[in-house]
Amino acid sequence: MKKPIAFLLPAAALACTACVADDDQPPEEIAGLSTERECFFVSQVNGYSEAPDGRRGERLYVSTGVNERYLLETFGACPDLDWNYRIGLDARFQSSLCPGDTARLIVPRSLDGSPDTCTVTVLGKMVEE
DSSP, X not given: OHHHHHHHHXXXXXXXXXXXXXXXXXXXXXXXXXXXXXXXXXXXXXXXXXXXXXXXXXXXXXXXXXXXXEEEEESBOOTTGGGXXXXXXXXXXXXXXXXXXEEEXXXXXXXXXXXXXXXXXXXXXXXXX
């Protein structure tokens, strides 16, 4: 009876090490990105545009006013994001989003128009240098 437990304990510990996040990589430096606590109201979003993808997911700029853009990054791939002319941002019960906050990105599918959702995180506000 002790042999299965003796085998399962190391196997479970080994399986858990695969779940640990890779924090050995330093944070990626992004030119012109301010990570100060500058928030935006979801109701102020008036457009979006493509941004260079990061090593963890796809990125996009969200416009909230004249010369105000915030950089968002998806958790992994987001289907049809590159091909869409419209998206939606669902912040659940939050009226504003700040760096580090997460929200749902609603992306219509290209074939049937029904929406896919992707989780995004706010990386920060883009500033002119």
